[in-house]
Amino acid sequence: MPSGFPPFWEGMDRPKVWYQLADEVLQKGSTVLLLGAPDTGKTTLCHFLVEEALKRGLRTAYIDADVGQSVIGPPTTLGMALLEGPQEELSGLEADRLYFIGATSPARHLLPVVVGLRKLLDEAWCRGAEFAIVDTTGLVAGEVGLALKFYKVEALRPKHLIALEGGSEVEHILRPLWGREDLKVHVLLPSPKVVRRDQRRRQDYRLERFRFYFRGASLKEVNLQERALISPASPLRQGGDDLRGRLIGLIDGDGFAVGLGIIEDLHGERASIWTPLEELQGVRFLQVGSLVFSRGQGCL
Ligand SMILES: Nc1ncnc2c1ncn2[C@@H]1O[C@H](COP(=O)(O)OP(=O)(O)OP(=O)(O)O)[C@@H](O)[C@H]1O
Ligand SMILES: [Mg+2]
Structure with missing residues (x-):
C-alpha cells in the first residue's frame, strides 16, 4: 500500500530516550504494549521499536490493534505480521493472521478486541515469535478507554507498557497499573514533530485502505x-x-x-x-x- 516512503526515517525525530527504551524493552520473550491518545506518535514509535528489534535479530510479531487507522490488514480487523530481517516498509504490511472486529472503532466491541488480541498473540508465540509489540487505537478517554486498556493489559500480560502522553490523558489508565509486579510502565512525551490528523483525513485513509483491499x-x-x-x-x-x-x-x-x-x-x-x-x-x-x-x- 502506501509505498515509496523514501528512507522511512528521513526528517523524523528519534530522540535518545527511544534508544534507551529500546535497550530496555527489546528482550526475547517479552510483549510491549503501546498506549496513548490519538496523534501522540504511537505507530511511529512502534515502527522504530520493530525496526530495532529486527536489527537485533529478534523474530518480531507486530500486532496492530487499530481497527480504524489500520497499518496491517484492512480496517475493521486486528492484524498480526511476523517479521524477520530488515523491512523496507512497515505500513501496509501483509497480515499473517487477521481477527475480525467488523467496526472501525473498538468502543462497542471491547470483548472481541481483547479476545482477538490474545488470540493473535498466542498465535504469534506458536509460530515462533521471539518478541511481540502491540500498537493500539487512541481510544483512551473515560470509562471505555480505561476498560479497554486495563483488560488488554490483563489479557496480554505485557512486560512493558509504553504510554505516550503530553498531559494527563492516560493517568486514569496508568493509576490502577502502577505497582504491578509483572509490568513496567514507561511514560514518554510525544514528539513535537507529531502531525495531527482530523476526522476527514482519518475517513479518507480508511476508505483508501478499503478500496485497496477490495480492488x-x-x-x-x-x-x-x-x-x-x-x-x-x-x-x-x-x-x-x-x-x-x-x-x-x-x-x-x-x-x-x-x-x-x-x-x-x-x-x-x-x-x-x-x-x-x-x-x-x-x-x-x-x-x-x-x-x-x-x-x-x-x-x-
Ligand atoms: N517522532 C516523530 N518524528 C516525526 N514525525 C512524527 C513522529 N511521531 C509521529 N510523527 C508524525 O505524526 C503523525 C502521527 O503519528 P502516528 O501515526 O505515529 O501517531 P498515532 O498516535 O499512532 O496516531 P493514531 O492515534 O491515529 O494511531 C504521522 O504523520 C507521523 O509521521
Ligand atoms: Mg497509530
Missing part, C-alpha cells in the same frame, strides 16, 4: 447451509435484518479471518458477496460486522 473484488455465491452466517456479538433479529451492504468477515475453522466481504444480496440459503478472495475454500463462517457500505458505493 479486483468479484461477486461470489455462498451457500449458507455450508457456511453459516453468524453474528456472535449482536444477534440478528428474528424477522431478518436487511444485511445488504453489510461488511462480513470470512472466518476459518480457527476463528481467524481469511478475508472480508460485503453482502450484495441474501436470498433464502444463498448469499452473494463481494470479496477479493479468489476462492472460499478455508472459509467456514460468514460473520456479520456492523459496518454498512451504501448501495451507491458498489464494491467501493
Whole structure:
C-alpha cells in the first residue's frame, strides 16, 4: 500500500530516550504494549521499536490493534505480521493472521478486541515469535478507554507498557497499573514533530485502505447451509435484518479471518458477496460486522 516512503526515517525525530527504551524493552520473550491518545506518535514509535528489534535479530510479531487507522490488514480487523530481517516498509504490511472486529472503532466491541488480541498473540508465540509489540487505537478517554486498556493489559500480560502522553490523558489508565509486579510502565512525551490528523483525513485513509483491499473484488455465491452466517456479538433479529451492504468477515475453522466481504444480496440459503478472495475454500463462517457500505458505493 502506501509505498515509496523514501528512507522511512528521513526528517523524523528519534530522540535518545527511544534508544534507551529500546535497550530496555527489546528482550526475547517479552510483549510491549503501546498506549496513548490519538496523534501522540504511537505507530511511529512502534515502527522504530520493530525496526530495532529486527536489527537485533529478534523474530518480531507486530500486532496492530487499530481497527480504524489500520497499518496491517484492512480496517475493521486486528492484524498480526511476523517479521524477520530488515523491512523496507512497515505500513501496509501483509497480515499473517487477521481477527475480525467488523467496526472501525473498538468502543462497542471491547470483548472481541481483547479476545482477538490474545488470540493473535498466542498465535504469534506458536509460530515462533521471539518478541511481540502491540500498537493500539487512541481510544483512551473515560470509562471505555480505561476498560479497554486495563483488560488488554490483563489479557496480554505485557512486560512493558509504553504510554505516550503530553498531559494527563492516560493517568486514569496508568493509576490502577502502577505497582504491578509483572509490568513496567514507561511514560514518554510525544514528539513535537507529531502531525495531527482530523476526522476527514482519518475517513479518507480508511476508505483508501478499503478500496485497496477490495480492488479486483468479484461477486461470489455462498451457500449458507455450508457456511453459516453468524453474528456472535449482536444477534440478528428474528424477522431478518436487511444485511445488504453489510461488511462480513470470512472466518476459518480457527476463528481467524481469511478475508472480508460485503453482502450484495441474501436470498433464502444463498448469499452473494463481494470479496477479493479468489476462492472460499478455508472459509467456514460468514460473520456479520456492523459496518454498512451504501448501495451507491458498489464494491467501493
Ligand atoms: N517522532 C516523530 N518524528 C516525526 N514525525 C512524527 C513522529 N511521531 C509521529 N510523527 C508524525 O505524526 C503523525 C502521527 O503519528 P502516528 O501515526 O505515529 O501517531 P498515532 O498516535 O499512532 O496516531 P493514531 O492515534 O491515529 O494511531 C504521522 O504523520 C507521523 O509521521
Ligand atoms: Mg497509530
